[in-house]
Amino acid sequence: MAKMTDRMKDFFKRVPAVVLATATGDGIPNAVPVGAKKIIDDETILxxxxxxxxxxxxxxxxxxASVTFWEGHEGYQLKGTIVIETSGKRYEETAKWIEExxxxxxxxLRSKGIVILKIDEIYGVTPGAGAGKLLV
Amino acid sequence: MAKMTDRMKDFFKRVPAVVLATATGDGIPNAVPVGAKKIIDDETILxxxxxxxxxxxxxxxxxxASVTFWEGHEGYQLKGTIVIETSGKRYEETAKWIEExxxxxxxxLRSKGIVILKIDEIYGVTPGAGAGKLLV
Structure with a gap:
């Protein structure tokens, strides 16, 4: 597990969309922007x-999965493992939020389900010597 | 091979950064923003x-690899296969451009190499019924 700092959380909230990257089991990557995002706690996003x-x-x-977000020249990548939920309290709350x-x-808009990412590692994607380095 | 339309090319040029997604051979995805991008022809980017x-x-x-870019609610994902070049005319021209x-x-800034993506498929990432559908 890795915990986001306050600065990372501010960035996550502020950007209009984050990028969710996934891959097939044999490594064909796919990345899409996602606007419907929330922080559950320092090491978990929805x-x-x-x-x-x-x-x-x-x-x-x-x-x-990985979730990347940036603004200007500063950015972060959260890497971890996801679970999908299509029922239960968190899903119902999200479905209401998305409908509104x-x-x-x-x-x-209709939420088909929620993706919960447990963060294992956090990397910088800021240009410069620290690019791609493990931060947390 | 798949060819970008004029509209896709306009978007590609206009956005400040595109997202390059890759994966390990066993499917751990990674996605980073890339500002240094060029169109070589309708089915090839650098x-x-x-x-x-x-x-x-x-x-x-x-x-x-996949390369995703969007602005507002419209966006595209190019999927294909990359080659890396660290010498030759295209690399030398890029190295000069990046230095400038x-x-x-x-x-x-110093270019360590160039990534040439040959586009096999193009998908929409625009919200709505067409999201994730093969366009070209």
Missing amino acids: LSDQFFNKTLDNMKENPK LGNSAGFP | LSDQFFNKTLDNMKENPK LGNSAGFP
């Missing part, structure tokens, strides 16, 4: 699935 | 490597 397609297939086959988000955007 | 770390290890082990870019930014 993404809501409205439109996942290959991403969902990959996660069912292979639970390893859709209503306020005038664009119908 | 990224310059200044700071690749795990990305470079992954590409040496597994040449499958660093000089004008007041931040020393």
Whole structure:
């Protein structure tokens, strides 16, 4: 397990979208932007699935994932293992949040499920000597 | 092979950074933003490597990659196979371009190599019914 710092959490919240990268079991990567994101605690984040397609297939086959986010020249990559939930309290709360988000955007949105990422490692993606280095 | 449309090429050029996703041979994904990007032709792009770390290890082990870019609610994912070049005319031209870019930014930059992605498939990452669908 690795814990996000306050600065990382601020970045995660502030960016309009993070990038969720997954891969097939034999290593074909897939990366998509995800706007519906929340911090559960310092080492756990939640993404809501409205439109996942290959991403969902990959996660069912292979639970390893990375979540990258940046603003300007500073950024972070969270690496870990996901679980998918399609029922229960966290899913129901998320489904409500996403429905309200859709209503306020005038664009119908429905959460098909939630992706919970437990963070194992955090890397920098900031250009310079520290790029790609393990931070936490 | 798949060809980018003019609209996709406009998006690719316009965004400040694209996301390069790679994976280990056994499927641990990695995704990083890349600002140094060029279109070679409708089915080929070039990224310059200044700071690749795990990305470079992954590409040496597994040449499958994806490049995702979006602006607002519209975006695309190019999937294909990469080759790395660290010499030759394309590399020399890129090294010069990156050095000049660093000089004008007041931040020393050096291209360690170039990544050439041959595009096999193009997917939409725009929210809605078409999300994740094969476009080209």
